[in-house]
Amino acid sequence: MTRRHQQIAEELRLAIADGTYPVGSELPSESELALAHGVSRGTLRQAFGTLQSEGLIGSRQGARRTVLSTTPSQSFAELRSFAQWARAGGRTPGGLVLGSRHAKATETEAAQLHLTSGDAVLHVLRIRTLDGEPALLERTVYAGWVAAAVERLPDDCESVTQSLYDEAGVVMSHGEHHLDAVAAGTTDARELAVRRGAPLLRVRRTTTTPDGRPVETSDDRYKPESVVFTVRNSVQANPLVRTAPD
Structure with a gap:
């Protein structure tokens, strides 16, 4: 069974791929996305973690997540x-x-x-x-x-x-x-x-x-x-x- 954070990660992944969020753009804030998906910030952060592990987004303290790539990467950490x-x-x-x-x-x-x-x-x-x-x-x-x-x-x-x-x-x-x-x-x-x-x-x-x-x-x-x-x-x-x- 697909968990909620995986579903959210997939929705964001597809939005990045189709140009809704182009490279260099910022994703909506945690509070906006949590409200839109009806989940807690903890669940949303799990989704963000998946996308970061794939090299799709990056983050800086105090700033919104930024789209880095439209192509999921393969990390050699796993x-x-x-x-x-x-x-x-x-x-x-x-x-x-x-x-x-x-x-x-x-x-x-x-x-x-x-x-x-x-x-x-x-x-x-x-x-x-x-x-x-x-x-x-x-x-x-x-x-x-x-x-x-x-x-x-x-x-x-x-x-x-x-x-x-x-x-x-x-x-x-x-x-x-x-x-x-x-x-x-x-x-x-x-x-x-x-x-x-x-x-x-x-x-x-x-x-x-x-x-x-x-x-x-x-x-x-x-x-x-x-x-x-x-x-x-x-x-x-x-x-x-x-x-x-x-």
């Missing part, structure tokens, strides 16, 4: 699937497996998945969409122990993360991400509807269970302007690490 992120932003996610094959793990894949070189793995090429438009091409390598569960999922499975949990009890708890830019190759260009050589945001990620057992490692390539990633840091906590290119 681990959410593509489908979960999309739905939180009022978007409709989709997915389709374009191809899959069994293979023997390369040395690199074995190291990432804590396997021995030559162990069985499953390669899956999957296109992800937002509101019916291509947004992301995933090249995922699954460890052999989870391969059968992955293959049982329908090709148009909306959320692999949720389905693996529901069907096989697999919990994806931790993720390591490496971001860089790459030029679109032939397959990227065809599936993402961009020109060959166009810049893409690449996120290489490895996801593990709560006890640290790797489930998958993936090379994800995002179409320009399809998503914004956000890293929030401070002098007390800095989740962002600069490394030399591989």
Whole structure:
């Protein structure tokens, strides 16, 4: 059941997306919105907190919330699937497996998945969409122990993360991400509807269970302007690490 603050967050999210509150504008005051929605300020602040976590609004002490972006961002402070992120932003996610094959793990894949070189793995090429438009091409390598569960999922499975949990009890708890830019190759260009050589945001990620057992490692390539990633840091906590290119 959707809670009231989630409903309010969704209404404000849609109002931001359709230009009712453009970037740089201020939202109505807490008292005005609380009265309009018939809720307490505490409930309203929960809704504001959701929108702030998505990078849509910002706040300063003594000032009204300001619209910062019309595109919900994905924060690296939490681990959410593509489908979960999309739905939180009022978007409709989709997915389709374009191809899959069994293979023997390369040395690199074995190291990432804590396997021995030559162990069985499953390669899956999957296109992800937002509101019916291509947004992301995933090249995922699954460890052999989870391969059968992955293959049982329908090709148009909306959320692999949720389905693996529901069907096989697999919990994806931790993720390591490496971001860089790459030029679109032939397959990227065809599936993402961009020109060959166009810049893409690449996120290489490895996801593990709560006890640290790797489930998958993936090379994800995002179409320009399809998503914004956000890293929030401070002098007390800095989740962002600069490394030399591989």
